[in-house]
Amino acid sequence: MISLWIVAWMAQGAHPCAPCHAQIVADYGRTAMARTSARAVAGKPGEFQDAATGVRYRVDAGLRMHFEKGEDLRGVRQLEWVFGSGRVGHSYLFREGARLYQAPVSWYEEAGRWGLSPGFQRAGRLDLTRVIEPGCLNCHVSGERPGITCERCHGEAEAHRRSGGKAAVVNPAKLARHERDSVCAQCHLTGAARVAKYRTDGKTWKPGEKLADYSAVYLAEVQAGDGLVGVTSHFEKLAQSECRMKSGDKLSCTNCHDPHQKPADAAVFFNAKCLGCHEQKPCREAPRGNCIGCHMPKAVGRGVDHSSYTDHSIPRRPGTTRERQRGEMEAFWPGADSQRDRGLALAVLNRFEQARALLTEAVGPASGDVMAMSQLAQIEERSGREAEAAIWYERILARDPGHVAALVNLGVERVRKGRAVEAIAMWRKALAVNPVQTGVRMNLAQALMRLGKRAEAVAELREALRLDPDQPRLRAILLQWNAN
Ligand code: HEC
Ligand code: HEC
Ligand code: HEC
Ligand code: HEC
Ligand code: HEC
Ligand code: HEC
Ligand code: HEC
Incomplete structure (x- = not known):
C-alpha cells in the first residue's frame, strides 16, 4: 500500500517548488507528514466479520466498503480519503453531501488486514454517523490538497515562486x-x-x-x-x-x-x-x-x-519521565489566557458549572462570539434551563443562520410552541449541512407526518435509514406507518 502512496504523490503533477528545490521536494514527499492523507485510489481487498455486532464488512479493490447483516442491513460506501501515513495503519473517510465521515473499517499495516477502526467497538452497532470535524482536516489535509503542503509551514509562496525566489517567503x-x-x-x-x-x-x-x-x-x-x-x-x-x-x-x-x-x-x-x-x-x-x-x-x-x-521530556534516568508539578488548567502560553478561553476549555473538560460562570461574565448579549454563545447554550440545555438556552440559540442564529446546533435545538422549541412549519424548515437547513443526524431526521419525519405529509415523512425516514442503517427503531416506525 505504501508504494501506491508514493505513486499518488508523484502523480499530482509537477510540484510548484520542484524547479528550484528539487531535492527538498523529493525528500519531503517520502515523509509521514507529506503522506498523512491522500485521495483513496486503490487498496488491497479484504473482508472480516465484527464478532460483537455480527456485521460483515468487505472492501473491494476500488475501495468500496460493503456491509451486511441478515436480510435488512446492507449497503455500500465509497472510501474517498485515507488518513495516517501508515506507521500504525490507514483510516478512511467517506462522503455524504458536503461532509466527510469516519469509516468503521481501517487497514492495519502490521497485521496486513482490514479490521474495525479504533474506537468503533464502543458503538456496539454499525456506526456510519461519525462526522469529521474541521479541526481533524486542518491537521491532516491542506485545503483540498492531500497531505501537509510546503505552504503549511512556509506560508503563501506564490509571489516567491513567480519571482524566481526573489520575493520573500517564511523560513x-x-x-x-x-x-x-x-x-x-x-x-x-x-x-x-x-x-x-x-x-x-x-x-x-x-x-x-x-x-x-x-x-x-x-x-x-x-x-x-x-x-x-x-x-x-x-x-x-x-x-x-x-x-x-x-x-x-x-x-x-x-x-x-x-x-x-x-x-x-x-x-x-x-x-x-x-x-x-x-x-x-x-x-x-x-x-x-x-x-x-x-x-x-x-x-x-x-x-x-x-x-x-x-518521551520528549528527555529524562536523566532511563525508565522515568520528567513532569513538573502543575496547577490545574495552566495556560501553555501564559499571555494567551483569558476568562472566555478558560471558560471554553473548562467546558471541554466537562466542568460545566465553572465554565458557565466564566462564560456568562465574559460574553454579553451583544457579543458576536458564536463559539462561546454556543457553548453557553449547550450548558444551559444540559442543565435543563431550556428557556435560557433558547435565548442564546436565537442570538446565534441571528449572526450565523446556518448554525447546526442552533437550528436543531430551536426546531424542538418551535414544535413545543406548535410552530411545526418553522421547525421543519430549520431541521431541513441543519440536515443540508450535516445530513447524518438520525435523531433530527426522525423528528423531521414525525413533524411531517403530523402535518399529513405522509409521502415526505416516509421519504425522510427511509433516507435516515439509508444513512444510518443499523436503527431498528426507524424500521419499527416505518412498520407502524405501513411503509416498510
Ligand atoms: C491538532 C492536530 C490534530 C488533529 C485535530 C487531529 N490529528 Fe490526527 N494526528 C496529529 C498528529 C500530530 C499525529 C501524529 C501523532 C504523533 O506522532 O504525535 C496524528 C496521528 C494520526 C493518525 C495516525 C497516523 C499513523 O499512521 O500513525 C491518524 C489515523 C489520525 N491522526 C487521524 C485523525 C483523525 C481521524 C482526526 C479527527 C477525528 C485527527 N487525526 C485529528 C494531529 C492531529
Ligand atoms: C499541518 C499540520 C502539521 C504541521 C504544521 C507539522 N506537523 Fe508534524 N505531523 C503532523 C501529522 C498529522 C503527523 C502524523 C503523520 C502520519 O503519520 O500520518 C506528523 C508527524 C510528524 C513527525 C513524525 C514523522 C514520522 O516519520 O513518524 C515528526 C518528527 C513531525 N511531525 C515533526 C514536525 C515538526 C518539527 C514540525 C514543525 C517544523 C511539524 N511537524 C509541523 C502534522 C503537522
Ligand atoms: C512541517 C513544516 C515544513 C514543511 C511542510 C516544509 N518545510 Fe521547508 N522548512 C521548514 C523549516 C522548519 C525550515 C528551517 C529549517 C532549519 O534551518 O532549521 C525549512 C527550510 C526550508 C528551506 C530553506 C533552505 C533549507 O534547505 O533549509 C527551503 C528552500 C524549504 N524549506 C523548502 C520547502 C519546500 C519546497 C517544501 C515542500 C516540498 C517544504 N519546505 C516543506 C519547515 C517545513
Ligand atoms: C524559480 C525558482 C524558485 C521556485 C519555483 C521556488 N523557490 Fe524558493 N527559493 C528560490 C531561491 C533562489 C531561494 C534562495 C533565496 C535567497 O537565499 O535569498 C529560495 C529560498 C527559499 C526559502 C528560504 C527563504 C529564506 O529566507 O531563507 C524557502 C522557505 C523557499 N524558498 C520555499 C519555497 C517554496 C515553498 C516554493 C514552492 C511553493 C518555492 N520556494 C519555489 C527559488 C525558488
Ligand atoms: C532533543 C531532540 C528532539 C527534539 C528537540 C524534538 N524531538 Fe521529536 N523526536 C526525537 C526523537 C529521538 C524521536 C524518535 C525518533 C525515532 O525513533 O525514529 C522523536 C520522535 C518524534 C515524533 C514521532 C512520534 C514519536 O513520538 O515517536 C514526533 C511527532 C515528534 N518527535 C515531534 C516533535 C515536535 C513537535 C518537537 C518540538 C516540540 C520535537 N519532536 C522535538 C527527538 C527530538
Ligand atoms: C540546544 C541544546 C541541547 C540539545 C540539542 C540537547 N540538550 Fe540535553 N541539555 C541541554 C542543557 C542546557 C541541559 C542542562 C544541563 C547542562 O547544562 O548540561 C541539558 C540536560 C540534559 C540531560 C540531563 C537531564 C536532567 O534531568 O538532569 C540529559 C539526560 C540530556 N540533556 C540529554 C540529551 C539528549 C539525549 C539529547 C539528544 C536527544 C539532548 N540532550 C539534546 C541542552 C541540550
Ligand atoms: C546506557 C544508557 C545511557 C546512554 C546510552 C546514554 N546515557 Fe546519558 N545518562 C545515563 C544515566 C543513567 C545518567 C544519570 C547519571 C547520574 O545521574 O549519575 C545519564 C546522565 C546524562 C546527562 C546528565 C549529566 C551527567 O552526565 O550526569 C546528560 C547530559 C546525558 N546523560 C547525555 C547523554 C548523551 C548526549 C548521550 C549520547 C551520547 C547519552 N547520555 C547516552 C544513561 C545513558
Missing part, C-alpha cells in the same frame, strides 16, 4: 522563538484543551505569526501516574525537559528534526544532534552510547491503540 529558522515554535505547534500541541480565540477580524493564523494570538492551550493538572506520553504531547513534554529549560527557548523541534526528511538511521542522526550541545560535558554513564535509546525511550501512548511515542 521558520529565521523567525523569533514564539513565531518559530508556532509553525509546529499548529498541529503538534493540543494540551488538555485548545480553544480558538474570538477575533473580531475573523483572521486565522498564518506562518510567521504567533499562534497564541489565535488560540489558547490549557494543560491539565498533573496527577500521580500521569507519566505517559500523549499523542500530541511533544510540545508539553519537551517544555519539561532540562535541555529546553536550561537552554532558554533556543531548543526547538528543528534542533533535532529535519521536517523535510525522515532520517535513514535514527540513532546516528539524533545522537549527532544531542552531541551538538553535549559534546563538551559528555554523559558520565555512556559517553559514546546511543543517547536516545536511554534518554528518549518509546512509551505506549495514552488513548491510542497499539502505538508508541517517544
Whole structure:
C-alpha cells in the first residue's frame, strides 16, 4: 500500500517548488507528514466479520466498503480519503453531501488486514454517523490538497515562486522563538484543551505569526501516574525537559528534526544532534552510547491503540519521565489566557458549572462570539434551563443562520410552541449541512407526518435509514406507518 502512496504523490503533477528545490521536494514527499492523507485510489481487498455486532464488512479493490447483516442491513460506501501515513495503519473517510465521515473499517499495516477502526467497538452497532470535524482536516489535509503542503509551514509562496525566489517567503529558522515554535505547534500541541480565540477580524493564523494570538492551550493538572506520553504531547513534554529549560527557548523541534526528511538511521542522526550541545560535558554513564535509546525511550501512548511515542521530556534516568508539578488548567502560553478561553476549555473538560460562570461574565448579549454563545447554550440545555438556552440559540442564529446546533435545538422549541412549519424548515437547513443526524431526521419525519405529509415523512425516514442503517427503531416506525 505504501508504494501506491508514493505513486499518488508523484502523480499530482509537477510540484510548484520542484524547479528550484528539487531535492527538498523529493525528500519531503517520502515523509509521514507529506503522506498523512491522500485521495483513496486503490487498496488491497479484504473482508472480516465484527464478532460483537455480527456485521460483515468487505472492501473491494476500488475501495468500496460493503456491509451486511441478515436480510435488512446492507449497503455500500465509497472510501474517498485515507488518513495516517501508515506507521500504525490507514483510516478512511467517506462522503455524504458536503461532509466527510469516519469509516468503521481501517487497514492495519502490521497485521496486513482490514479490521474495525479504533474506537468503533464502543458503538456496539454499525456506526456510519461519525462526522469529521474541521479541526481533524486542518491537521491532516491542506485545503483540498492531500497531505501537509510546503505552504503549511512556509506560508503563501506564490509571489516567491513567480519571482524566481526573489520575493520573500517564511523560513521558520529565521523567525523569533514564539513565531518559530508556532509553525509546529499548529498541529503538534493540543494540551488538555485548545480553544480558538474570538477575533473580531475573523483572521486565522498564518506562518510567521504567533499562534497564541489565535488560540489558547490549557494543560491539565498533573496527577500521580500521569507519566505517559500523549499523542500530541511533544510540545508539553519537551517544555519539561532540562535541555529546553536550561537552554532558554533556543531548543526547538528543528534542533533535532529535519521536517523535510525522515532520517535513514535514527540513532546516528539524533545522537549527532544531542552531541551538538553535549559534546563538551559528555554523559558520565555512556559517553559514546546511543543517547536516545536511554534518554528518549518509546512509551505506549495514552488513548491510542497499539502505538508508541517517544518521551520528549528527555529524562536523566532511563525508565522515568520528567513532569513538573502543575496547577490545574495552566495556560501553555501564559499571555494567551483569558476568562472566555478558560471558560471554553473548562467546558471541554466537562466542568460545566465553572465554565458557565466564566462564560456568562465574559460574553454579553451583544457579543458576536458564536463559539462561546454556543457553548453557553449547550450548558444551559444540559442543565435543563431550556428557556435560557433558547435565548442564546436565537442570538446565534441571528449572526450565523446556518448554525447546526442552533437550528436543531430551536426546531424542538418551535414544535413545543406548535410552530411545526418553522421547525421543519430549520431541521431541513441543519440536515443540508450535516445530513447524518438520525435523531433530527426522525423528528423531521414525525413533524411531517403530523402535518399529513405522509409521502415526505416516509421519504425522510427511509433516507435516515439509508444513512444510518443499523436503527431498528426507524424500521419499527416505518412498520407502524405501513411503509416498510
Ligand atoms: C491538532 C492536530 C490534530 C488533529 C485535530 C487531529 N490529528 Fe490526527 N494526528 C496529529 C498528529 C500530530 C499525529 C501524529 C501523532 C504523533 O506522532 O504525535 C496524528 C496521528 C494520526 C493518525 C495516525 C497516523 C499513523 O499512521 O500513525 C491518524 C489515523 C489520525 N491522526 C487521524 C485523525 C483523525 C481521524 C482526526 C479527527 C477525528 C485527527 N487525526 C485529528 C494531529 C492531529
Ligand atoms: C512541517 C513544516 C515544513 C514543511 C511542510 C516544509 N518545510 Fe521547508 N522548512 C521548514 C523549516 C522548519 C525550515 C528551517 C529549517 C532549519 O534551518 O532549521 C525549512 C527550510 C526550508 C528551506 C530553506 C533552505 C533549507 O534547505 O533549509 C527551503 C528552500 C524549504 N524549506 C523548502 C520547502 C519546500 C519546497 C517544501 C515542500 C516540498 C517544504 N519546505 C516543506 C519547515 C517545513
Ligand atoms: C524559480 C525558482 C524558485 C521556485 C519555483 C521556488 N523557490 Fe524558493 N527559493 C528560490 C531561491 C533562489 C531561494 C534562495 C533565496 C535567497 O537565499 O535569498 C529560495 C529560498 C527559499 C526559502 C528560504 C527563504 C529564506 O529566507 O531563507 C524557502 C522557505 C523557499 N524558498 C520555499 C519555497 C517554496 C515553498 C516554493 C514552492 C511553493 C518555492 N520556494 C519555489 C527559488 C525558488
Ligand atoms: C499541518 C499540520 C502539521 C504541521 C504544521 C507539522 N506537523 Fe508534524 N505531523 C503532523 C501529522 C498529522 C503527523 C502524523 C503523520 C502520519 O503519520 O500520518 C506528523 C508527524 C510528524 C513527525 C513524525 C514523522 C514520522 O516519520 O513518524 C515528526 C518528527 C513531525 N511531525 C515533526 C514536525 C515538526 C518539527 C514540525 C514543525 C517544523 C511539524 N511537524 C509541523 C502534522 C503537522
Ligand atoms: C540546544 C541544546 C541541547 C540539545 C540539542 C540537547 N540538550 Fe540535553 N541539555 C541541554 C542543557 C542546557 C541541559 C542542562 C544541563 C547542562 O547544562 O548540561 C541539558 C540536560 C540534559 C540531560 C540531563 C537531564 C536532567 O534531568 O538532569 C540529559 C539526560 C540530556 N540533556 C540529554 C540529551 C539528549 C539525549 C539529547 C539528544 C536527544 C539532548 N540532550 C539534546 C541542552 C541540550
Ligand atoms: C532533543 C531532540 C528532539 C527534539 C528537540 C524534538 N524531538 Fe521529536 N523526536 C526525537 C526523537 C529521538 C524521536 C524518535 C525518533 C525515532 O525513533 O525514529 C522523536 C520522535 C518524534 C515524533 C514521532 C512520534 C514519536 O513520538 O515517536 C514526533 C511527532 C515528534 N518527535 C515531534 C516533535 C515536535 C513537535 C518537537 C518540538 C516540540 C520535537 N519532536 C522535538 C527527538 C527530538
Ligand atoms: C546506557 C544508557 C545511557 C546512554 C546510552 C546514554 N546515557 Fe546519558 N545518562 C545515563 C544515566 C543513567 C545518567 C544519570 C547519571 C547520574 O545521574 O549519575 C545519564 C546522565 C546524562 C546527562 C546528565 C549529566 C551527567 O552526565 O550526569 C546528560 C547530559 C546525558 N546523560 C547525555 C547523554 C548523551 C548526549 C548521550 C549520547 C551520547 C547519552 N547520555 C547516552 C544513561 C545513558
